[in-house]
Amino acid sequence: MAQTQSEAALIASAGYGDPRYPPRKRAKVSYIEVEEFADYDTDVDVDDNDGDENDSPKKHVSRRKAATRGLTKRRGNQKEHGIFPFMKLPGEIRNLIYEFCLKIDPATPIDILHPGSTQPGKIRVLKRKQNSLAFLTNGPCDNSNSAFNYPDHVRVPHIISKVLVLNKAIALEASRFLYENTFNFCTPRAAQTFLAVIGPDNLRRITHVTFDRKSKSMISRQHEMFMAFVMLQPCVGIKSIVFAGYFPQPYSSKVILHAAENKWNMSFFASMIFEDCGSWYRSIALARRNIYAGLTVLTIRPRTYGFMIHSYLRNQAYSPAWIADFHAKTDQNVAMADCFEADMKLLLKKKLTFPHVDDQGNF
Numbered sequence: 001m002a003q004t005q006s007e008a009a010l011i012a013s014a015g016y017g018d019p020r021y022p023p024r025k026r027a028k029v030s031y032i033e034v035e036e037f038a039d040y041d042t043d044v045d046v047d048d049n050d051g052d053e054n055d056s057p058k059k060h061v062s063r064r065k066a067a068t069r070g071l072t073k074r075r076g077n078q079k080e081h082g083i084f085p086f087m088k089l090p091g092e093i094r095n096l097i098y099e100f101c102l103k104i105d106p107a108t109p110i111d112i113l114h115p116g117s118t119q120p121g122k123i124r125v126l127k128r129k130q131n132s133l134a135f136l137t138n139g140p141c142d143n144s145n146s147a148f149n150y151p152d153h154v155r156v157p158h159i160i161s162k163v164l165v166l167n168k169a170i171a172l173e174a175s176r177f178l179y180e181n182t183f184n185f186c187t188p189r190a191a192q193t194f195l196a197v198i199g200p201d202n203l204r205r206i207t208h209v210t211f212d213r214k215s216k217s218m219i220s221r222q223h224e225m226f227m228a229f230v231m232l233q234p235c236v237g238i239k240s241i242v243f244a245g246y247f248p249q250p251y252s253s254k255v256i257l258h259a260a261e262n263k264w265n266m267s268f269f270a271s272m273i274f275e276d277c278g279s280w281y282r283s284i285a286l287a288r289r290n291i292y293a294g295l296t297v298l299t300i301r302p303r304t305y306g307f308m309i310h311s312y313l314r315n316q317a318y319s320p321a322w323i324a325d326f327h328a329k330t331d332q333n334v335a336m337a338d339c340f341e342a343d344m345k346l347l348l349k350k351k352l353t354f355p356h357v358d359d360q361g362n363f
Contacts, residue, residue: 109184213245236287
């Protein structure tokens with residue numbers, strides 16, 4: 001088809017057809033944009049002849065895909081870190097391990113000592129005494145040779161408590177085995193330190209507590225016993241609290257003997273005990289719906305009554321013959337215990353005023 005004159009003029013003015021301006025060869029350009037190279041499922045169409053082959057987006061994507069496949073394969077061969085392997089054992093086996101590590105003979109309490117002056121908030125536990133390995137192997141040490149001296153006995157912990165710090169799941173499962181032991185507090189201050197450190201959640205798990213002074217020289221004040229029982233208020237499920245050893249002088253001085261009737265008056269002594277333990281008596285009465293529930297839990301050992309009787313008679317002007325005859329008539333430890341229980345019942349009935357309380361203390 002012949003070109004018109006106007007079209008020929010337009011082509012000439014644009015330079016087309018002029019040998020001085022040959023047609024420019026342009027490479028094929030893809031306008032597909034790669035938004036994120038971390039997206040490995042994105043396929044990019046790029047002409048192989050466009051630019052440097054090593055700088056093409058397709059090569060980068062291929063390398064990322066290969067690296068991801070290798071990383072996935074390595075992760076599949078690695079061990080799982082999300083679950084502690086111990087927790088995969090059956091529950092019965094785990095409980096046996098907890099019991100072996102954390103429980104001791106019920107007849108052997110864990111002694112909590114008086115806190116030190118430099119670290120008043122640290123629990124001090126009396127370690128048990130056992131024969132050393134050198135003693136079991138070689139027998140008693142020959143002190144004549146100082147180069148090979150070794151102790152016959154060593155102090156070791158009662159329990160393996162580090163099992164509780166492995167992880168939180170183990171601590172929750174194993175803690176109940178620890179608190180099934182009997183804890184013996186040598187002083188009320190030792191009880192305060194122990195109860196403050198273990199926290200309110202573990203307070204409810206304590207089952208057996210004893211207060212054994214171990215020494216006459218460790219005289220404590222009355223307010224320390226009061227604070228210890230204030231901290232024991234959450235322990236409404238506790239099975240036994242036992243007073244053993246020596247009572248301080250302010251307590252034992254409240255004991256009165258009516259010699260003519262051969263009867264002990266324990267009302268003043270019971271009042272002092274209620275001053276210290278009244279908040280605990282009230283909390284356990286509310287929990288068990290019986291005002292006398294604390295009497296079955298909190299008890300005093302017979303030897304403690306014997307210490308108070310000996311201290312009382314020593315300060316009175318009784319002859320040795322009268323004292324011997326007095327002990328021969330009846331078991332004074334049992335007699336004092338019966339008088340204390342009777343006076344304590346009267347005091348609890350007077351102090352714990354709940355509605356509709358029957359003769360057995362139920363309400």
